Amino acid sequence: MSNDQAPKDYRESLIHLEYQYTAGSATTTFLNQVKEGRLVGQACPKCQAVYVPPRGSCPRDGIATTIEVPLTDKGCIESFTVVHIPIPGNPIVPPYVCAMVRLDKANISFLHLIQGVEIDNIRIGMRIQAVWKPKEEWTHSLENIKWFAPIDEPDIDVSTLRFQAS
């Protein structure tokens, strides 16, 4: 191609996919509780590991997680990252922090936002609690929690975050 044509070389492309998502029984149960402001995990009857959000089975034992475990909205930061690059269509202005949130009594973590603290002060093991949207805005979504914010409790011992084989 000659140089005068170079700009044409870039073509606008579009990825578009429409589909129907079916939550499945474990996620349906979980999201129905989330709509009421409750976080309920499921435990494996064999290894006792508590999964939140639950997927309905224990990946280690390969059996259904039949025990419901009500959890609080408190936990700690298991891991985090500072996002500096804006994602097109994402309304959150960088820099912001995404963290793997480990709720108390849970054995796995999930991704959520951390706010209400200077980024430089965020650390693994920091105690946090959910900041909920107003009740009238609650839907079947973890976005009912706006973000997690630090609470005035001592950090937890990071070694306890390791997956405990019980």
Next chain:
Amino acid sequence: MSETKATLLKAPFELSYKYKRSSGPIMSQVFEGLAKKKILGSKSKANKVYAPAAEYDPHTREALTELIEVGPGGIIESWSWVHQPSNHHLIQTPFAFALIKLDGADTAMLHMISDCEKSDLAIGNRVKAVWSETPTESIADIQHFILDI
């Protein structure tokens, strides 16, 4: 856990994003050719002609830089009838997806055959390209193929 199938949560999801991509020096020529109603294939040192064009020979790995015109007629190498086109299909009446070996090419390319009945189609039948009058420098500049008997 105790949710029956009827009470499972469902939601429509739509994943969509735009991006800009470069077609590169070889494929750019091919797309520009389509807008001029020309189908270009890639010719290897061993005189094998790939259509759709390729940047590299899949067998010898040589860079393919020579482009030659192929088609616009060809033969049906394989086909599959679409009884009920869905919204995302470019043709909204029953049509066929087909592998078409264009005249002068050694490989077949995937496109659509329209304006025909299912019973008209057979492997080996001749087809020819129908061009779009509003070219966009994309494969859609060939609207579809029709039977050429």
